[in-house]
Amino acid sequence: MTHSKSVTPDEPLSLSVHSMPDPHLTALPPSGHGKLLAMFLACSLPVLLAMFVFFVIKPTGQANFGELIHPARPMPDVMLTNAQAQPIALTELKGQWLLVNAGSGACAADCAQHLFIQRQLREMLNKDKDRVDRVWLVADDAPINPEVQPLLADTTVLRASPAVLDAWLGASDDATMQLVVVDPQGHAMLRMPADMTGKQANAAKNMLQKLLMSSAVWDKPGR
Incomplete structure (x- = not known):
């Protein structure tokens, strides 16, 4: 004779509670410091990216050209005269990238060629x-x-x-054979030959574009 197992209707169901939520592990809303840090990183990202591209990656197709001046030479705080013999402070040129060339006022054929290259190199920047x-x-x-x-x-x-050329460009003896790049703070930072072939001019343009790209966030046209 088969006996079926009886079930007591009033027997309570057993439940197992393994653990309660840890309040320290629950998500917390971002603090004011966290928001400030996030805003700082968002604003700094373009600058950091530009510096990383220029100094680390150095993209192919943009050849390095010229000689970096290290350390960069600050602009002297001196008074010069312009072509009309009027006094002008050299520091008035700050606030803009500069292409600086030097030469004799007599400016023979080679000097004229350097001025032409200087002009064309700027035009190539579009x-x-x-x-x-x-x-x-x-x-x-x-x-x-x-x-x-x-x-x-x-x-x-x-x-x-010559003393000003020495102080700023660091090479008055052959300054007429150089084209010097000066940053908006007035620092002479890069020397290039003043006389270039077409291929060298393209390399110089690429180098200038890299410098301009690295400062595009904070440097705008005009002083």
């Missing part, structure tokens, strides 16, 4: 050219050759002594 100014430092007392006046349009012309 939409970024308004972020760069051209400066020609006349390194002697000779009258400026009238034949090069067309090349000096939109160029800041200043007479500078």
Whole structure:
């Protein structure tokens, strides 16, 4: 005879509670410091990315060109004279990237070629050219050759002594053979040959574009 197992209707069901939620592990809303840090990182990201690209990755197709001036040479706080013999503070040129060339006022054929390259290099920057100014430092007392006046349009012309060239560009002896890049704070930071082939000019343009890209967040056209 088979006996079926009886079930007591009033027997309570057993439940197992393994653990209660830990209040320390629950998500907390971001604090004020967290929000501030997030905003800082968001604002800094473009600058950090530009620095990483310029100094670490160095993208292919943008060849390095010229010689970095290390440490960069600050702009002297001196008074110079312009082409009209009017006094002007050199520091008034701050606030803009500069392409600086030097030469004799007599400016023979090779000097005229350097001025032409200086002008064309700026034009090659296209939409970024308004972020760069051209400066020609006349390194002697000779009258400026009238034949090069067309090349000096939109160029800041200043007479500078060898002492100023030495202090700022660091190479007065061969400054006429160099094109120097100056950052908006007035630091001479890069030397390039003043006489370039077409291929070298493209490499120089790429180098300038890298510099402009790295400062695009904080540097705008005009002073």
